[in-house]
Amino acid sequence: xxxxxxxxxxxxxxxxxxxxxARPVLFRLxxxxxxxxxxxxxxxxxxxxxxxxQPSYAVATGTPLRLGITKTGVPAIFVHCQTTIVADARxxxxxxxxxxxxxxxxxxxxxxxxxxxxxxxxxxxxxYRSRR
Numbered sequence: 001x002x003x004x005x006x007x008x009x010x011x012x013x014x015x016x017x018x019x020x021x022a023r024p025v026l027f028r029l030x031x032x033x034x035x036x037x038x039x040x041x042x043x044x045x046x047x048x049x050x051x052x053x054q055p056s057y058a059v060a061t062g063t064p065l066r067l068g069i070t071k072t073g074v075p076a077i078f079v080h081c082q083t084t085i086v087a088d089a090r091x092x093x094x095x096x097x098x099x100x101x102x103x104x105x106x107x108x109x110x111x112x113x114x115x116x117x118x119x120x121x122x123x124x125x126x127x128y129r130s131r132r
Contacts, residue, residue: 004034011048011055018069025075025107026055026067029118033057033065036122043126054078062126076104077121085125093117 007015007030015023037046037059047058051066058064063085066078079085081103090099096117098106105121107113 001035002038004031005048008048010050014050014053014055015067019073021109022069022073022075025109025113026069028113029067029075029077029107030055030057032115032119033122033126036119037126040123040126042130059126061128061130063128065122065125070100070104070106075107075109076100077107077118077125078104079125083125083128085121085128088124089117089121093120097121 011030015026018026034046037043040061042061044060049056049058051064054066054068056064056066063080063083068076068078070076081101086099086102086105089097089105096114098108100106105118107118
């Protein structure tokens with residue numbers, strides 16, 4: 001696995017305005033996205049940009065992932081609401097993960113970081129188009 005590249009200034013600035021408690025989780029999720037992408041054959045390069053003020057991660061074979069916090073301040077991975085990413089994860093990974101509607105995978109800070117489950121969600125999103 002390759003480590004995540006240095007954080008671009010605009011991404012760092014977007015993360016810096018979020019609550020102190022959420023930032024370490026979001027940095028860890030960012031690292032996981034790049035690490036998972038490096039293990040998938042033919043996924044291509046991860047494009048890191050800001051979408052709606054949130055860090056967004058896209059590859060040609062998948063659907064974009066965004067990192068942020070919910071309205072209640074819980075760190076989350078957001079996906080396009082018309083994909084089946086959250087529904088599939090809910091079936092396979094609940095109760096390891098929590099969800100908000102059909103667009104967010106929540107990462108509560110009051111329990112252990114669910115690394116393996118989150119990596120499954122990330123993998124699913126990064127390969128979403130290639131599986132269709």
